[in-house]
Amino acid sequence: NAGVTQTPKFRILKIGQSMTLQCAQDMNHNYMYWYRQDPGMGLKLIYYSVGAGITDKGEVPNGYNVSRSTTEDFPLRLELAAPSQTSVYFCASSSETLGRARGADTQYFGPGTRLTVL
Amino acid sequence: RKEVEQDPGPFNVPEGATVAFNCTYSNSASQSFFWYRQDCRKEPKLLMSVYSSGNEDGRFTAQLNRASQYISLLIRDSKLSDSATYLCVVTPYSSASKIIFGSGTRLSIRP
Numbered sequence: 001n002a003g004v005t006q007t008p009k010f011r012i013l014k015i016g017q018s019m020t021l022q023c024a025q026d027m028n029h030n031y032m033y034w035y036r037q038d039p040g041m042g043l044k045l046i047y048y049s050v051g052a053g054i055t056d057k058g059e060v061p062n063g064y065n066v067s068r069s070t071t072e073d074f075p076l077r078l079e080l081a082a083p084s085q086t087s088v089y090f091c092a093s094s095s096e097t098l099g100r101a102r103g104a105d106t107q108y109f110g111p112g113t114r115l116t117v118l
Numbered sequence: 119r120k121e122v123e124q125d126p127g128p129f130n131v132p133e134g135a136t137v138a139f140n141c142t143y144s145n146s147a148s149q150s151f152f153w154y155r156q157d158c159r160k161e162p163k164l165l166m167s168v169y170s171s172g173n174e175d176g177r178f179t180a181q182l183n184r185a186s187q188y189i190s191l192l193i194r195d196s197k198l199s200d201s202a203t204y205l206c207v208v209t210p211y212s213s214a215s216k217i218i219f220g221s222g223t224r225l226s227i228r229p
Contacts, residue, residue, distance in 0.1 A: 033217075042122070042205060042219035043162065058217075090161055105150075109161035 002026050006091050006110035013081040013117045021076040021113050023091030031094045032074040033058075033107065034066060036087040043090060049074055081117045089113045119144050122208050127224040135196050139223045141206030142188040151189045152207040153180055156222065162205055165191075193225075201227045 007022045025032065030051045035043040045058030049068040063085060065077040074093075078085060092107040123142045131137045143151075151168035166173055168180040168189045179192040189208075193200055203222040210216050 035219075040126070040221065042221040044219070045217050105167075106164045107162075109163070111161055 004091055004093055004108050004110035006089075006113050008113060009111065010114045011116070013078075013115065015081060015083065015117060017081050018077070018079045019081070021078070021089055021091075021115075023074045023076065023110060024072050025074075025091075025093040025108070026072065027093060027095070027108065028071060029093035029095050029108075030071070031096065032068065033092040033094075034064070034074070034076045035090045035092065036060065036085075037090060037112075038087050046076065046089075078115075083117050085115065086117045087115060089115060121145060122206060122218045122220040124204075124206055124220040124223045126221060128226050129223065130226045130228060131196060133196060133198055133227055133229055135227075136192065136194045137196055137225065138190055138192040139204065139225075140188045140190045141208075141220050141223075142186075143208045143218075144187070145208070145210070146187065147210055148187075148208045150207075150209045151180075151182055153178075153189075153191050154205040154207060154219075156203045156205055158203075162219075165204070196225075196227050198227050198229065201225060 004025045033048045034046040037043045044060045046064050047066040049055045052071050055066050090112045091110040094107045096105045121144050153165040154162040155165045156162040166175050166180050168182050173180045177194045181190045203224050205222045206220040208218045
C-alpha cells in the first residue's frame with residue numbers, strides 16, 4: 001500500500017495563476033480531508049469528503065474548490081492564487097470520521113505539498 | 119480565546135527525563151481527543167487517542183480532564199527520537215467539519 005500520496009511536492013505560483021493539488025489514497029477510505037498548515041501553526045481544515053460525490057466545507061474554504069469523483073482521488077483546486085495561500089497543504093484519509101470508532105478513525109496523512117505564491 | 123491552545127515550547131529536556139505538556143480546549147461539547155506527532159517538515163502521524171479512562175502506550179500516557187477542559191501527554195524515559203512537535207486534536211463527536219488542531223508543542227531531547 002502506498003497510503004496517501006500527494007503531487008506535486010513543491011510548487012511556486014504567480015499571483016492569479018491556478019493549479020490543482022493531487023491527492024490519492026489506496027486504502028479504500030471513505031473520508032478524505034484537505035488541510036493547510038502555516039508556519040508555526042496548527043492544521044486548518046479546508047474541505048472534506050465523506051464519500052465519492054460528497055464534499056463539504058471546513059474551516060477555511062475560501063479560494064479553494066474540491067471534487068470527489070472516485071473513492072481514491074480528492075484533488076484540491078486553487079483558482080486565483082494569492083500570497084495568503086502560501087502554505088503547506090496536507091491531504092488525509094480515514095475509514096471513519098474522528099471519534100466514531102476507536103482505531104478506525106486514524107487519519108493518515110500524505111507527505112504534503114509546499115506551495116509558494118509570489 | 120483560541121479553541122485549542124498549546125504551550126508552543128520549546129521544551130528542552132535531557133534524555134531519560136520525564137516530560138509532560140497540556141492542551142486546553144474551549145468547547146465543552148468536544149468529544150474526541152488525539153495526540154499527533156509531527157517531525158520537522160513532515161506530515162503529522164497519530165501518536166495516540168485520548169479516552170475518558172486515559173490511555174497508555176509504552177512510555178506515553180495521555181489523560182483527559184473534562185472538568186478543567188484539557189488533555190495531557192506524559193512521556194517517560196524520553197529518547198532522542200522523541201524530539202518532535204506534538205499536536206493535540208479536538209473534535210465534536212462524529213463531526214468531520216469541526217476538527218481543530220492545536221499549534222503544537224515543540225519538544226527537544228538533548229543527549
